[in-house]
Amino acid sequence: MNAPDTTRRDFLCTLAGCAAALAGACGDVTHTEFFRSHFKELTPEDLDGILKKIERECETKYGKDVDVKNTPAREGVQFAYALDISRCVGCRRCVYACVAENNQSRDPVVQWIRVLEMDKEKGIDFEHANPYYDAETVPRPGHTYLPVACQHCENPPCVKTCPVGATWKEPDGIVVIDYDWCIGCRCCMSACPYGARRFNWKEPSLPADEMNPNLHVLGNRPRPKGVVEKCTWCVHRVRDGRYPACVEVCPVGARKFGNLLDPSSEIRYVLDKKRVFVLKNELATHPRFYYFYGL
Amino acid sequence: MLALALALAAWACGHGNAHELDLSAGWVPAADAPAAGTKLHTPPPPFSEGIFPCSECHEPDMPVNTKRRELSMAHQEIVLKHDAEHRWCLDCHDATDRDSLHLASGEKVPFEESYRLCGQCHGDKYRDWRAGVHGRRSGQWDGEKEYLLCVHCHNSHAPKFAPIKPLPPPPKPERTP
Numbered sequence: 001m002n003a004p005d006t007t008r009r010d011f012l013c014t015l016a017g018c019a020a021a022l023a024g025a026c027g028d029v030t031h032t033e034f035f036r037s038h039f040k041e042l043t044p045e046d047l048d049g050i051l052k053k054i055e056r057e058c059e060t061k062y063g064k065d066v067d068v069k070n071t072p073a074r075e076g077v078q079f080a081y082a083l084d085i086s087r088c089v090g091c092r093r094c095v096y097a098c099v100a101e102n103n104q105s106r107d108p109v110v111q112w113i114r115v116l117e118m119d120k121e122k123g124i125d126f127e128h129a130n131p132y133y134d135a136e137t138v139p140r141p142g143h144t145y146l147p148v149a150c151q152h153c154e155n156p157p158c159v160k161t162c163p164v165g166a167t168w169k170e171p172d173g174i175v176v177i178d179y180d181w182c183i184g185c186r187c188c189m190s191a192c193p194y195g196a197r198r199f200n201w202k203e204p205s206l207p208a209d210e211m212n213p214n215l216h217v218l219g220n221r222p223r224p225k226g227v228v229e230k231c232t233w234c235v236h237r238v239r240d241g242r243y244p245a246c247v248e249v250c251p252v253g254a255r256k257f258g259n260l261l262d263p264s265s266e267i268r269y270v271l272d273k274k275r276v277f278v279l280k281n282e283l284a285t286h287p288r289f290y291y292f293y294g295l
Numbered sequence: 296m297l298a299l300a301l302a303l304a305a306w307a308c309g310h311g312n313a314h315e316l317d318l319s320a321g322w323v324p325a326a327d328a329p330a331a332g333t334k335l336h337t338p339p340p341p342f343s344e345g346i347f348p349c350s351e352c353h354e355p356d357m358p359v360n361t362k363r364r365e366l367s368m369a370h371q372e373i374v375l376k377h378d379a380e381h382r383w384c385l386d387c388h389d390a391t392d393r394d395s396l397h398l399a400s401g402e403k404v405p406f407e408e409s410y411r412l413c414g415q416c417h418g419d420k421y422r423d424w425r426a427g428v429h430g431r432r433s434g435q436w437d438g439e440k441e442y443l444l445c446v447h448c449h450n451s452h453a454p455k456f457a458p459i460k461p462l463p464p465p466p467k468p469e470r471t472p
């Protein structure tokens with residue numbers, strides 16, 4: 001895991017001369033940012049400096065007080081998620097709660113959750129799934145709905161494929177991205193079998209009055225153009241003990257979240273008592289996102 | 296031989312990234328839902344404006360008509376779509392204490408604990424709800440949680456969910472010709 005970083009560092013150092021010459025072309029990337037260490041190797045002082053800098057930038061850009069946290073994973077916690085597909089009605093409340101909570105770009109539209117409409121006759125069949133359905137009311141007769149976002153795989157192909165180590169699985173199971181380290185190559189997007197990752201093709205737009213100021217450095221802080229993003233299970237909320245936003249907003253209560261290691265958690269009850277499946281089981285990505293039939 | 300070595304190397308790389316669950320402390324079976332009848336923290340019942348206490352209109356000396364009939368003096372807006380063939384108001388509402396509900400056993404249940412009444416027939420849902428798996432929950436996954444009463448989501452007189460308007464779909468990606 002360390003080898004590519006060293007190579008990258010050496011490479012950058014060799015380029016230092018050229019970098020100086022090209023400084024104008026580098027935009028507002030500072031020397032410290034350009035030469036900083038990998039997120040996992042940052043000293044507490046460096047990390048603190050980075051958080052402060054993001055706070056300053058957000059405050060200037062959005063004109064309000066923001067708090068950028070780096071709440072680490074908790075000992076003895078392994079997160080997992082469960083979704084009751086016998087209840088989901090496809091209303092997309094979760095999609096928009098997620099956009100608001102996690103500061104996704106409004107234009108171009110970036111949404112981490114995609115709700116797929118499927119034909120009851122065909123069962124779970126991605127070939128015929130339709131994410132663009134619109135209707136006066138849902139559920140539409142003869143259809144079921146399957147919301148998909150990052151599955152926080154136990155064995156995540158996106159992590160394996162990233163050439164610079166900009167995305168990794170945290171000790172509590174959340175797969176995160178360091179937006180400052182991402183080079184925008186989109187290898188992870190092609191590796192993800194669930195289409196869970198989104199790329200910022202253009203400068204994201206986020207109205208200041210809609211910007212959520214409760215931020216996590218590896219989560220919902222505003223992203224720049226040219227980086228990949230995806231669901232983090234609301235890392236800024238769940239590491240403070242709260243439920244992800246989609247869990248609380250779902251009008252039919254289809255969404256469940258908790259600690260796999262806690263025998264009294266909702267998630268363990270689901271695994272113990274319900275019929276559960278994961279998407280694309282045959283790929284051995286081992287999703288931490290379980291779909292179940294609650295009826 | 297080379298192929299085997301390569302396969303092994305690939306396998307090893309693949310596993311290097313995974314955070315395997317540490318089960319060294321042993322796997323404890325999932326806990327059961329809190330026992331039936333446990334008093335759970337719920338918000339107050341969603342009474343319509345000015346409807347409670349019922350005894351305001353249903354005074355104690357008012358004669359009780361237990362006959363199934365078309366209501367004409369009040370509550371005409373209630374359309375019973377909840378096993379209407381077998382149910383009637385007084386199966387759940389108490390005729391002697393109008394501000395209370397009652398179980399099939401006759402035991403009175405306050406509106407705040409109406410889940411016990413619903414749970415008589417819907418035992419599986421009641422159990423799942425106590426475990427936080429049926430219904431909507433908010434609060435802390437590791438602490439204080441707020442449950443909702445069955446009647447916060449379901450109209451007790453017509454409990455099936457009405458279809459709702461979905462929020463707009465995402466734009467279809469633009470394709471270059």
Ligand code: SF4
Nearest residue numbers: 088089091092094250
């Ligand atoms: S909010 Fe709940 S019911 Fe609506 S689409 Fe999302 S998961 Fe399904």
Ligand code: SF4
Nearest residue numbers: 150151153156158192
């Ligand atoms: S769902 Fe996709 S993005 Fe999420 S961990 Fe799995 S491979 Fe990575």
